[in-house]
Amino acid sequence: MQRQRTGDLKLIQELNRSIILDVIRKKGPISRSEIAKIIDLSPTTVTSAVYELIQEGLVYEDGVGVSNGGRKPVLLRFNPNNHTIIGLSISNSMVKIADMNLEGEALRKEIYPTYQYQGQEMVDHILEVVEQFLFKKADIDNCQGISVITPGIVDAQNGVITYNSKLKLYDVPLKSLIEERTHLPTYVDNDANALVLAESYFGSFSTYKDLLFITIGDGVGAGMMVNGSVFRGFMGSSGEFGHTTVVQDGVRCECGQTGCLENYVNWPAIYSKIVTGIMTKGRDTVITEMIDHNLNNIHPKVFVDAVNQDDELVMEIMEEVIRYLSIAIKNAVHLFNPEVVILSGDIIQNNVVLLEKMKTSVANQVIPILQDKINIQSTSLGPEFELLGTAAVIFHGKFKFQLS
Numbered sequence: 001m002q003r004q005r006t007g008d009l010k011l012i013q014e015l016n017r018s019i020i021l022d023v024i025r026k027k028g029p030i031s032r033s034e035i036a037k038i039i040d041l042s043p044t045t046v047t048s049a050v051y052e053l054i055q056e057g058l059v060y061e062d063g064v065g066v067s068n069g070g071r072k073p074v075l076l077r078f079n080p081n082n083h084t085i086i087g088l089s090i091s092n093s094m095v096k097i098a099d100m101n102l103e104g105e106a107l108r109k110e111i112y113p114t115y116q117y118q119g120q121e122m123v124d125h126i127l128e129v130v131e132q133f134l135f136k137k138a139d140i141d142n143c144q145g146i147s148v149i150t151p152g153i154v155d156a157q158n159g160v161i162t163y164n165s166k167l168k169l170y171d172v173p174l175k176s177l178i179e180e181r182t183h184l185p186t187y188v189d190n191d192a193n194a195l196v197l198a199e200s201y202f203g204s205f206s207t208y209k210d211l212l213f214i215t216i217g218d219g220v221g222a223g224m225m226v227n228g229s230v231f232r233g234f235m236g237s238s239g240e241f242g243h244t245t246v247v248q249d250g251v252r253c254e255c256g257q258t259g260c261l262e263n264y265v266n267w268p269a270i271y272s273k274i275v276t277g278i279m280t281k282g283r284d285t286v287i288t289e290m291i292d293h294n295l296n297n298i299h300p301k302v303f304v305d306a307v308n309q310d311d312e313l314v315m316e317i318m319e320e321v322i323r324y325l326s327i328a329i330k331n332a333v334h335l336f337n338p339e340v341v342i343l344s345g346d347i348i349q350n351n352v353v354l355l356e357k358m359k360t361s362v363a364n365q366v367i368p369i370l371q372d373k374i375n376i377q378s379t380s381l382g383p384e385f386e387l388l389g390t391a392a393v394i395f396h397g398k399f400k401f402q403l404s
Contacts, residue, residue, distance in 0.1 A: 031073035057082035087390030104391035192223035194389035216345035300346030
């Protein structure tokens with residue numbers, strides 16, 4: 001009989017450890033014997049792995065359970081506070097970085113503008129932000145790694161940003177660049193894919209196996225889960241939802257094509273329409289008083305507050321956003337047939353009116369058999385959804401936690 005190679009055994013041991021840690025995280029307090037039954041491993045294998053996890057501070061013993069005739073079993077819990085992770089969320093306008101525990105709770109957070117940097121200047125800026133943040137971190141030895149999420153096409157396996165047209169980042173080996181500077185394991189992924197993972201780890205949609213997650217901010221992206229797994233597509237380029245065409249011969253996009261969705265529904269487009277309404281068309285709107293006549297004070301929360309006050313100008317803009325976005329969602333529903341479509345972004349937070357109108361608009365456009373099944377929801381991740389996305393990437397990459 002052929003003997004297993006040492007590398008194969010080590011891989012199996014690491015996988016067993018990850019599965020055991022994940023079971024403790026989800027089902028703790030739990031005994032060693034219960035873990036063995038759940039994942040069908042020998043008690044000896046579980047005991048050995050648990051010993052290592054306790055030594056590393058990832059698991060701790062917490063009380064005893066009910067006896068079934070012998071000694072009372074010692075119960076185990078996941079320890080999220082003995083180690084930290086660094087999460088870095090890159091958008092076209094800002095870089096958000098945080099020190100977090102293993103539940104994705106931010107212990108320290110800083111936000112930096114991108115200063116309209118592009119290309120190599122942007123890469124240098126990201127590396128400087130990471131270095132400065134780590135310089136202030138006292139417990140660096142307990143850091144389990146760095147997780148980076150960004151818009152655009154990402155080769156997650158190799159940690160390379162292959163295409164981000166707004167920031168002019170092409171074939172940037174960000175994982176290796178950060179690891180060279182920090183000597184910490186680094187994981188890089190697309191932001192929408194990260195948020196799909198976060199909904200499964202932290203959110204309310206963990207029971208869904210087929211879902212579409214759409215994020216609206218400076219751009220528009222999407223993450224997809226198919227049969228319980230994140231779908232990345234060939235070259236990791238799935239989810240470029242913002243570059244689907246909704247207007248034939250429409251506005252030219254920075255990608256080189258015309259009529260792309262994101263040019264009609266992203267925040268810069270909405271902001272521009274608000275400013276045009278006030279400055280060029282002289283429209284009366286509650287926003288004028290809300291921003292104290294300073295256009296620089298217009299931000300997504302102002303837009304949502306105006307929607308909730310049924311402001312005429314803002315409602316017209318929102319109806320236009322819904323018209324274009326519902327076309328794209330309708331096409332995705334017909335192509336992909338997700339159980340739920342999750343919308344995320346600052347213009348979505350607390351915007352019940354938009355959600356309800358979007359459901360109606362999409363339902364009116366799909367084929368009859370799907371009309372009663374349209375399920376469009378706001379993200380359950382809350383205002384710090386980007387940071388939870390970074391945490392989910394490192395959980396999935398380093399700890400190999402399983403999707404619920």
